[in-house]
Amino acid sequence: MHSYSLIAPAKINLYLEIIGNRPDGYHELAMILQSIGLADQIELRSISIDSIRVHCNHPQVPTDKSNLAYRAAELMARQFPEAFAKYGGVEITVNKQIPVAAGLAGGSTNAAAVLVGINLLWKLGLTQSELEELGGTLGSDVPFCVAGGTAIATGRGEQLSPLPSLDNIYVVLGKYRSLEVSTAWAYKAYREQFGNSYIRDSDNLVARANAVHSGTIVKAVLDKDAGEIAQKLHNDLERVVLPAYPQVLQLREVFANKQGVLGTMMSGSGPTVFALFESQQQAELVLLQVREAILDHDLELFVTRTITHGIKVASSV
Numbered sequence: 001m002h003s004y005s006l007i008a009p010a011k012i013n014l015y016l017e018i019i020g021n022r023p024d025g026y027h028e029l030a031m032i033l034q035s036i037g038l039a040d041q042i043e044l045r046s047i048s049i050d051s052i053r054v055h056c057n058h059p060q061v062p063t064d065k066s067n068l069a070y071r072a073a074e075l076m077a078r079q080f081p082e083a084f085a086k087y088g089g090v091e092i093t094v095n096k097q098i099p100v101a102a103g104l105a106g107g108s109t110n111a112a113a114v115l116v117g118i119n120l121l122w123k124l125g126l127t128q129s130e131l132e133e134l135g136g137t138l139g140s141d142v143p144f145c146v147a148g149g150t151a152i153a154t155g156r157g158e159q160l161s162p163l164p165s166l167d168n169i170y171v172v173l174g175k176y177r178s179l180e181v182s183t184a185w186a187y188k189a190y191r192e193q194f195g196n197s198y199i200r201d202s203d204n205l206v207a208r209a210n211a212v213h214s215g216t217i218v219k220a221v222l223d224k225d226a227g228e229i230a231q232k233l234h235n236d237l238e239r240v241v242l243p244a245y246p247q248v249l250q251l252r253e254v255f256a257n258k259q260g261v262l263g264t265m266m267s268g269s270g271p272t273v274f275a276l277f278e279s280q281q282q283a284e285l286v287l288l289q290v291r292e293a294i295l296d297h298d299l300e301l302f303v304t305r306t307i308t309h310g311i312k313v314a315s316s317v
Contacts, residue, residue: 003045004120005314008113009035009307010104012267012274015217016235018190019208020198026156027187028205030212035148036171037304040110043093044117051089058096068107072114072138083122099300101180103268105141112145116311148310154209165308169226170283173302174251175272181241186269189240230263230276241270254293258286
């Protein structure tokens, strides 16, 4: 019997631009993704029968085939039937710390951890880029969650160009427990309201996506200038989510008005809002101030920081 314990970090978007429609029905995107220290812990254990079992400590997380971690194990069993037959099934235990349906890639990072863990359990010897490619068939954020750190993501988010990693920029996250924003709804609403501004020509789509490489926020990342990065934060989905969800807008405005906040923005399709800081002390102070300003027990607040890695092995037995 073998088991692995893996750390699966969340991500935030420092930049999200919607450029146009893709032939596959997704959107052409240009993003900058960043791993943060807030993470789930995933335990993977070989079991003697050829089945996949998922357990989770969070009541909202499904443990059937609709769970992305389950689908990641199923994908590996399909891709490597001989290894599945040799080593048997897997039991996956998810210890959730990342808020659910939050725009922080919680499901995607769990799936990435399962890919990395099964690669080790079954001694497959797959490279990181091979794991990223497999991850891309499960979801747009999974390849980044495998790689982690800081990266430009284009296509539907699966094409990655690593950037020098940002570490020790402190982050406060705010998310209402009972509030969920559907990613599909957010993109559909954006298409309905702003689709007339989309680039139509496929060559121009790719050129526009690649233009992010020479953009001002990338320069700020290369300079590791937290203040400048914070000034260049951008998320097109705020244009549809903030008007539809006044709580998210209020949280963003409360962050924006606090001293010591370098910049604030919604992550992904939300509803999580984050703020950036130069020190842990400033981050913790603002967390307390936000808690005083919004007296709502439904609001969860976290202090974390940017990190340089994706999935990490914590231990093996």
